[in-house]
Amino acid sequence: MPTDPDGMSIGELAAHARTTVKTVRFYSDQGLLPAASRSSGGHRRYGPEASARLRTIRALRSLGVPVPEIGRVLDSGDDSLEAVVTRQLDDVGTQLAALRWREAALRAVQEGGPEQVAERLELIGAVSVPPSTAALAHYWRRLLPVRLSARLRSAVAEAAIPQPPADPTPDQVVAFARLHALATAATDGCLATHRPATAAHPDLLYDGLYEAYDLVERALRANRSPGPGEALDCYVAAHARASAARDTPAFRRTLTAGLAATDHPVMSRYWQLAGELVPGPTLGAADSWLREALTASTATV
Numbered sequence: 031m032p033t034d035p036d037g038m039s040i041g042e043l044a045a046h047a048r049t050t051v052k053t054v055r056f057y058s059d060q061g062l063l064p065a066a067s068r069s070s071g072g073h074r075r076y077g078p079e080a081s082a083r084l085r086t087i088r089a090l091r092s093l094g095v096p097v098p099e100i101g102r103v104l105d106s107g108d109d110s111l112e113a114v115v116t117r118q119l120d121d122v123g124t125q126l127a128a129l130r131w132r133e134a135a136l137r138a139v140q141e142g143g144p145e146q147v148a149e150r151l152e153l154i155g156a157v158s159v160p161p162s163t164a165a166l167a168h169y170w171r172r173l174l175p176v177r178l179s180a181r182l183r184s185a186v187a188e189a190a191i192p193q194p195p196a197d198p199t200p201d202q203v204v205a206f207a208r209l210h211a212l213a214t215a216a217t218d219g220c221l222a223t224h225r226p227a228t229a230a231h232p233d234l235l236y237d238g239l240y241e242a243y244d245l246v247e248r249a250l251r252a253n254r255s256p257g258p259g260e261a262l263d264c265y266v267a268a269h270a271r272a273s274a275a276r277d278t279p280a281f282r283r284t285l286t287a288g289l290a291a292t293d294h295p296v297m298s299r300y301w302q303l304a305g306e307l308v309p310g311p312t313l314g315a316a317d318s319w320l321r322e323a324l325t326a327s328t329a330t331v
Contacts, residue, residue, distance in 0.1 A: 037066045037075035047084045054084065060097055062087050062104065094118060128160040130197050135159075138200035153207035156214075161194040161206060169213035175232040182236045192307035205306040212303070216296050231272045238268020243316040250311040256323035265320045283328050289321055 040058075044051045057063040058074060063084060066077035083104065090100045095114055103111045135154045142150045170187045178186075192209070195202050245261035263277070269285050270277045301314025 037077050038080065039069075040074050040076070043076045043080055043084065046081050047088070049084070049088065053088075057084065057087055060101070062097065062101055090114075094121075124160060127196060131160055131194070131203065134198045134200050134203045138203045141200055142204075150204060150207075153211055154203060157207050157210050161210075163191050163193065165210050165213045166191045169216060178232045178236060182233060182240075185240065186236065186313075189313050190304075192304045192312075195307060202307055205303045209300065209303040209307070212296065212299060230274065235268055235272035238264060238271060239317075242268060242320060243313055246316045246319050247311055250315055250319060256319045256326060258323065258327055262320060262323045262327065266324065279328070282324060286321075286324055286328050289324070 038046065040051055040054050044054045047054070054063065058065060063076070063080060065074035066080070067075045069075055086104065087100055090103065091097075093115075095103070095118060099114050099117075103114050138154065139147060139150050167187060170190055171183070174183055174186060192206075194206050198206070242261050242265035245264055249256075249259075249261065266277050266282060266285065270281060275281050297314070301312050301318070304312050305315060
């Protein structure tokens with residue numbers, strides 16, 4: 031380390047740090063490496079702490095930390111460094127997710143065969159990288175009853191909107207792209223044709239449905255066939271409360287017919303595609319199981 035009381039010249043600092051004068055000058059000009067003083071000729075002179083500061087700057091730059099962020103780290107100390115590292119890790123995670131998605135998307139196009147290339151390119155090209163669920167969220171915001179509470183809107187959306195897999199297969203990329211296209215098309219034009227009938231008391235209905243879906247999840251995971259039980263009774267009770275009615279054989283027959291009338295291929299397709307993206311049963315699978323159980327129960331009455 032130089033012992034000159036006037037400090038190191040820019041060349042001496044560069045040599046000591048094993049870098050170039052141009053690099054030292056750049057960080058100095060950015061305000062990251064202030065000179066301790068100026069020589070009689072107006073040249074920058076750096077104090078003994080400059081070498082350690084320059085090593086820190088170069089280490090952070092090698093990790094991709096932007097220059098403004100480095101300035102905040104140097105001014106604020108360890109707490110700011112931890113925050114910057116956390117943000118960098120988040121950024122890297124986002125970049126890796128985007129790369130994994132792009133790789134799977136390219137494989138999806140490659141594996142589709144000549145007859146599917148154009149269609150898959152159009153579908154996949156409409157999805158951002160990394161993929162966003164904004165179109166699906168918009169679809170559900172318009173589909174759910176207007177008078178449904180914010181709490182239940184949020185809960186339904188969280189359960190109904192599949193998140194893109196972190197490490198997708200080519201088939202999952204295609205499934206998500208198809209789901210994105212379906213939701214966009216439905217929102218743009220035909221949403222009203224498959225919106226469920228609005229219940230008189232939507233919160234009563236959706237609270238009860240959530241309980242029923244939770245009960246039936248165990249049956250779905252165990253591959254049990256639809257049938258009578260607590261889940262079905264809870265499902266019917268939710269519809270009955272929302273309609274200010276009682277659970278009777280007549281109500282069950284009416285409910286069966288009403289639910290059948292609201293079936294729509296868009297929703298069926300939505301849940302089919304969603305099922306390719308989530309590891310467990312979807313809300314659609316739970317509802318389908320309960321409807322089948324309901325139909326069977328009315329046939330035996």
